[in-house]
Amino acid sequence: MSFLTISHLEKSFGVTRVVKNFNLDVEKGEFISLLGPSGCGKTTVLRMVAGFETPSAGNITIEGREVSSLRPNQRNIGMVFQAYALFPNLTVAQNVGFGLRVKGVPAREIAARVEEMLALIGLPELGDRYPFQLSGGQQQRVALARALAPKPQVLLLDEPLSALDAKVRVSLRNEIRAIQRELGITTIFVTHDQEEALSMSDRIVVMHQGVAEQVGTPFEIYNTPATRFVAGFVGTLNTLDAKVLDPSIGRVKLGGNEMTLGRAIPPGEALLGLRPEMLRLGAHPGEAALTGTITELDFLGSVIRLRIDLGGQPLAVDLFNTTRQAPPKVGETVSLALNPSDALVIGG
Incomplete structure (x- = not known):
């Protein structure tokens, strides 16, 4: 039995269904990301797990206990919000210990736990400061410590890095993942940033229009997208219309180029997906060959991106x-090579 089970979860606001038959099994200690564009339903799923929204249908269980009808304070869940949500009139230490005080934990135990949490987030000397005296990254660390202090069963993170600048985001996401691994806490992370999801997650749920389009490891989501939406949303992908010449071996025609995928595909027309990094200049024995004309060249530092008319x-x-x-x-005409097994045939 999984640690956290979400079964046939639905949520409607009036006549609008924002989450549709959402199902997910999460193992203990697993880091799951809900990834998708704004309005896809990912935050609504998170809020239903937290208890801030009531499901229109479906069930949520934690360690076999049904929690769908319980209030947020009855679920033993920690949540970190996008906007920090620290109490401005409380010190860092008081913010971290707030949930413990609400539970009536003795002052001596609170002090020890707060000290432990501040050490965990790397801010052991800042307990007496107030939120306005901290940077954005420090405030989010304090929010994380406050969520973890009561020892929740599940940690929920609602786009906690989106308000931070790029360098702080990268640093803090690594810290969050390291802390999550150290504590072994089951975590659900909501983001619209594919790089965050790919770098942090054990598994990713890609959502679109209230539906979980695909659930898989970062490797699976990136390399074998199950639907057209996933293929286009995760990473940069070339999508090319091809005419199928021989479906039994995957012989296709792309403009004036022909290549064989070496596997059976549906007859008629096909939509092929090619990642930009899967293509190489020049001819290579045993690989498919394409010819096109360079129309643009973008220098991106470690990578040079060519735009080619095929x-x-x-x-x-x-x-x-x-x-x-x-x-x-x-303006130069170039030959391109790719391994036919790297070409994706996209449906859905």
Whole structure:
């Protein structure tokens, strides 16, 4: 039995269904990300798990205990919000110990737990400060410590990094993941940032229009997207219309190019997905060959992105920047090679 089970969860506001038949089994200590664009229902799912929203249908169980009808303070769940939500009139130490005081924990135990939490988040000397005296990253660390202090069964994180600048976001996401692993706490993390989800998660739930489009590891979500939406939302993906010449072996035509995927595909028309990093310049034995004309070149530091016209269809190709070889020029006709097994046939 999974540690946290969400079964056939639904939520409607009036006639609008914002979450539709959502199902998820979460193992103890697992880090799950709900990933999707704004309005896809991911935060609503999180709020139902927390108890801030009542499901229109479905069940939520934690360690076999049904909690769907319980109030938030009856669920033993810690939550970190996007906007920190610290009490401005309380010190850092008082904020961290707030939940423990509400539960009536003795003052000596609260002090010990607060000291432990401040050490865990790397702010042991800042207990006497007030929130306005802290940076955004420090405030979010305090919010995390406050959520963890009562030793919740499940930790919920609602886009906790979105208000921070890029460098602080990367640093703090690594810290959150390290703390989560150290404590072994079951965690659900809501984000619209695919890089956050891919780098932090054990598994990702990609949501779209209230539906869980795909659940899988970061490797599975990125490399084998199950639907057209997942393929287009996660990472950069070239999508190319192809005519199927021989469905039994996956022989297709892309503009003036032909290639064989080496596996059976449906007849008729196909939508192929190619990641920019899967393509290489030049001919390589045993790989499929494509020919196109460079229309743009973007220098992105470690990566050079080429925009190529492939028989009327645009194609992005990523090359590693190297001082040993100058990149090709705009207007140049180039050959491209790819492993046919890397080409995705996208449906859904």
